[in-house]
Amino acid sequence: MSADDPHDAQLVPRGKNGRAPDVFRPAAWIPMREYPQDEAVDFAIVGTGAGGGTLACRLAEKGFKVVAFDAGAWWRPLEEFASDETHQGKLFWTDERICDGENPLHLGNNNSGKAVGGSTVHFAMVSLRFRPEWFRSRSLLGYGADWPLDWREMWRYYGEVEEALKIAGPVNYPWGPKRPRYPYRAHELNASALVLARGCEALGIDWSPTPLATVSAPRGDAHPCVYRGFCVSGCATNAKQSALLTWIPRAVRAGAEVRDLAMVGRIAMGHDGRASGVEYMREGRWQFQRARNVVVAGYAIETPRLLLMSATERFPDGLANSSGLVGKNLMVQLNQAVWGTMDEEIRWYKGPPSLSLTEHWNYEDKGKDFFGGYCYMSQGPLPVAWVSTQNGRGLWGQRLQDEMRKYNHQAGLKIVGEAMPQERNRVTLADEKDRYGLPVARVTYSLCDNDKRLVRHSLDFMSLALEAAGARDVWRETDDTCHLNGTARMGDDPATSVVNADCRSWDIDNLWICDGSVFPTVGGVNPSLTIQAIAMRTADRIETLAARGDL
Amino acid sequence: MTGLPRYPGYDVTAKRDTPSWDDVTRTVIDERLATPHEPHFFDVVEWQALCALCACIVPQDRERPVVPVAALVDARLANNLGDGYRDARLPPMRDAWRIGLRALDAESRSRHELPFSSIAEEARHALLTDMQEGGLDGPEWRGMPGAVFFAKRVLHDICGMYYAHPHAWSEIGFGGPANPRGYVRMVANRRDPWEAAEARPGREDQAYKENRRVR
Numbered sequence: 083m084s085a086d087d088p089h090d091a092q093l094v095p096r097g098k099n100g101r102a103p104d105v106f107r108p109a110a111w112i113p114m115r116e117y118p119q120d121e122a123v124d125f126a127i128v129g130t131g132a133g134g135g136t137l138a139c140r141l142a143e144k145g146f147k148v149v150a151f152d153a154g155a156w157w158r159p160l161e162e163f164a165s166d167e168t169h170q171g172k173l174f175w176t177d178e179r180i181c182d183g184e185n186p187l188h189l190g191n192n193n194s195g196k197a198v199g200g201s202t203v204h205f206a207m208v209s210l211r212f213r214p215e216w217f218r219s220r221s222l223l224g225y226g227a228d229w230p231l232d233w234r235e236m237w238r239y240y241g242e243v244e245e246a247l248k249i250a251g252p253v254n255y256p257w258g259p260k261r262p263r264y265p266y267r268a269h270e271l272n273a274s275a276l277v278l279a280r281g282c283e284a285l286g287i288d289w290s291p292t293p294l295a296t297v298s299a300p301r302g303d304a305h306p307c308v309y310r311g312f313c314v315s316g317c318a319t320n321a322k323q324s325a326l327l328t329w330i331p332r333a334v335r336a337g338a339e340v341r342d343l344a345m346v347g348r349i350a351m352g353h354d355g356r357a358s359g360v361e362y363m364r365e366g367r368w369q370f371q372r373a374r375n376v377v378v379a380g381y382a383i384e385t386p387r388l389l390l391m392s393a394t395e396r397f398p399d400g401l402a403n404s405s406g407l408v409g410k411n412l413m414v415q416l417n418q419a420v421w422g423t424m425d426e427e428i429r430w431y432k433g434p435p436s437l438s439l440t441e442h443w444n445y446e447d448k449g450k451d452f453f454g455g456y457c458y459m460s461q462g463p464l465p466v467a468w469v470s471t472q473n474g475r476g477l478w479g480q481r482l483q484d485e486m487r488k489y490n491h492q493a494g495l496k497i498v499g500e501a502m503p504q505e506r507n508r509v510t511l512a513d514e515k516d517r518y519g520l521p522v523a524r525v526t527y528s529l530c531d532n533d534k535r536l537v538r539h540s541l542d543f544m545s546l547a548l549e550a551a552g553a554r555d556v557w558r559e560t561d562d563t564c565h566l567n568g569t570a571r572m573g574d575d576p577a578t579s580v581v582n583a584d585c586r587s588w589d590i591d592n593l594w595i596c597d598g599s600v601f602p603t604v605g606g607v608n609p610s611l612t613i614q615a616i617a618m619r620t621a622d623r624i625e626t627l628a629a630r631g632d633l
Numbered sequence: 634m635t636g637l638p639r640y641p642g643y644d645v646t647a648k649r650d651t652p653s654w655d656d657v658t659r660t661v662i663d664e665r666l667a668t669p670h671e672p673h674f675f676d677v678v679e680w681q682a683l684c685a686l687c688a689c690i691v692p693q694d695r696e697r698p699v700v701p702v703a704a705l706v707d708a709r710l711a712n713n714l715g716d717g718y719r720d721a722r723l724p725p726m727r728d729a730w731r732i733g734l735r736a737l738d739a740e741s742r743s744r745h746e747l748p749f750s751s752i753a754e755e756a757r758h759a760l761l762t763d764m765q766e767g768g769l770d771g772p773e774w775r776g777m778p779g780a781v782f783f784a785k786r787v788l789h790d791i792c793g794m795y796y797a798h799p800h801a802w803s804e805i806g807f808g809g810p811a812n813p814r815g816y817v818r819m820v821a822n823r824r825d826p827w828e829a830a831e832a833r834p835g836r837e838d839q840a841y842k843e844n845r846r847v848r
Binding site: 161162163164165166167168169171174175176177178179180181182186187188189190191194270271272273276307308309310311312318319424426427428429431432433464465466468469470472473476478479480482483484486487488489490491524525 | 661
């Protein structure tokens with residue numbers, strides 16, 4: 083067993099002994115700085131995905147001493163990512179979680195990564211900006227909660243993230259305020275994307291090539307996309323601009339240390355009521371890293387779980403939880419779809435799964451009987467994902483086999499829809515324990531009437547669009563969800579939020595939360611670009627606060 | 634498209650040594666194809682029920698090479714590779730399967746005095762339809778809802794493993810592994826020479842010829 087053997091990435095830590103894996107070269111390494119555990123680093127960051135990875139990079143580049151922890155493995159995609167949906171289950175958080183409520187969620191491969199780089203290693207790369215009004219949805223649109231952030235400031239950070247990831251997108255984007263041109267040219271559209279375009283044109287609404295975080299031309303050591311189609315099973319080409327390939331190597335170069343296969347189980351608290359470091363399991367034993375600041379960036383389930391598990395006598399309901407809101411207001415995004423059969427051979431397995439989209443119903447408020455918005459995108463599920471969708475409508479036996487035979491003639495339209503924040507949707511701790519002896523997360527979810535109205539509206543509209551594009555036998559997938567947000571919302575008032583606009587917890591001034599957990603609302607677009615923009619802003623704010631002695 | 638698409642002669646594994654497969658993929662698929670055909674997790678009684686169940690959920694004709702789907706499900710359970718989430722109404726994956734298969738046998742015995750694997754196909758289908766619709770709730774289920782077990786374990790695990798097998802990919806004309814070559818022809822009705830050719834009515838021979846050349 084050694085860190086050099088690809089099969090052992092999940093058994094033997096690779097970020098050790100002054101080196102880290104070179105994600106761009108087989109079997110190669112890059113040097114990495116290491117910090118002693120008993121000297122306090124400036125920041126211990128729990129999680130290395132869109133939130134933690136971005137923040138680790140930016141803080142290290144500003145000269146802070148950073149150690150980032152991830153429970154998952156540190157992969158080299160070129161030699162370790164197979165073209166196989168099943169095998170690539172190794173990228174997902176497959177430790178047990180218990181799901182209940184009226185609409186028990188599907189986690190794992192649906193929305194939960196476990197790897198250095200987090201869920202960005204398997205995300206679909208869709209990189210969209212929020213509609214500006216969503217940052218003040220309560221005041222301007224009458225639902226949800228206002229963010230403590232100004233959209234114009236976010237607009238600037240969105241631009242910085244798009245540049246950092248070399249987003250490939252169209253010259254003109256049809257919706258929202260003017261934005262700069264995307265750094266890389268849009269990808270060629272596949273047949274599936276052109277079905278969406280045809281439907282939109284028939285119904286008289288705009289559509290666009292999807293801005294994607296996969297490069298359409300060479301970038302440094304990263305090869306351009308080869309339209310292999312296994313994006314959500316991990317990119318073996320290195321075209322995908324995941325945190326694993328972008329923020330993490332930059333962070334290491336800037337002096338951050340990243341510890342893989344390191345499961346943080348507790349934030350330690352000092353007698354002064356401030357965080358003193360993190361307890362983590364690595365190489366079979368619990369260890370302790372001292373830190374002046376702790377950042378939790380474990381995404382919307384692991385973040386509240388860690389805060390709740392770290393309860394002390396002084397903080398009996400968990401850390402940063404004087405509002406009682408830690409774990410509450412969990413928000414998925416609605417992910418329903420319409421599917422149909424085309425006369426043409428579509429072969430949607432070629433190319434990124436969602437090459438085209440429309441944000442029409444994010445920006446159009448007339449004609450809606452619900453709050454919030456949705457975009458919808460073209461689709462390209464591979465066989466295991468597709469049979470799961472067919473199972474979802476109860477098919478088995480010969481009927482299932484016959485449906486599956488139409489695989490190369492299928493097309494579909496799928497929403498990313500705005501779910502409303504509800505306190506009853508939440509993450510709590512179950513009695514059951516995981517392999518570390520830590521309580522398993524219980525995830526409770528129920529759709530509200532507004533969610534159901536949004537779904538109905540979207541399915542009605544997309545059915546028309548898909549039929550207008552020439553599809554037959556159109557049917558509706560009514561129960562899917564995606565993404566995870568909320569559970570530690572940001573706000574202006576300590577009574578109704580967990581962190582402030584800087585992602586700093588109200589209760590403990592050296593405890594920060596920087597991931598999708600801080601979203602007060604989710605909007606109708608994929609969250610990764612917004613999480614990264616918030617992390618970039620947080621790094622800038624920390625620099626400012628440090629400069630004036632406010633850390 | 635008239636009738637169900639067919640890809641005569643297409644075998645995705647013929648691309649094994651082409652630029653569509655890389656080393657790690659070859660290793661992974663070789664391992665899957667070498668899955669032992671006898672059970673390691675289930676006992677003999679459970680195994681017979683599972684094999685009969687798989688034959689109902691993913692029926693296989695004799696025209697195509699057989700996908701050893703029961704063995705793949707057994708291997709998954711032997712390795713205890715979970716999904717990362719569990720419907721609160723179900724026990725952990727391994728327990729759910731053991732309870733579910735024994736309950737299925739018990740329901741079959743109470744109706745037909747025979748285990749599930751020994752009853753006729755029609756009777757099997759009737760039982761499974763009842764399970765799917767929530768009609769089975771004998772004491773052997775130990776409180777586990779049969780309909781939830783059917784949706785979240787039976788369909789999820791059996792179909793997921795069936796469509797993880799290259800024979801299933803060949804059957805539906807999926808391109809299969811595609812690294813590093815990927816694809817070039819992206820628009821409708823175009824195929825790269827390393828993709829499956831769909832048979833046109835009356836021209837199956839031509840598709841067969843093209844599919845034998847897929848490399």
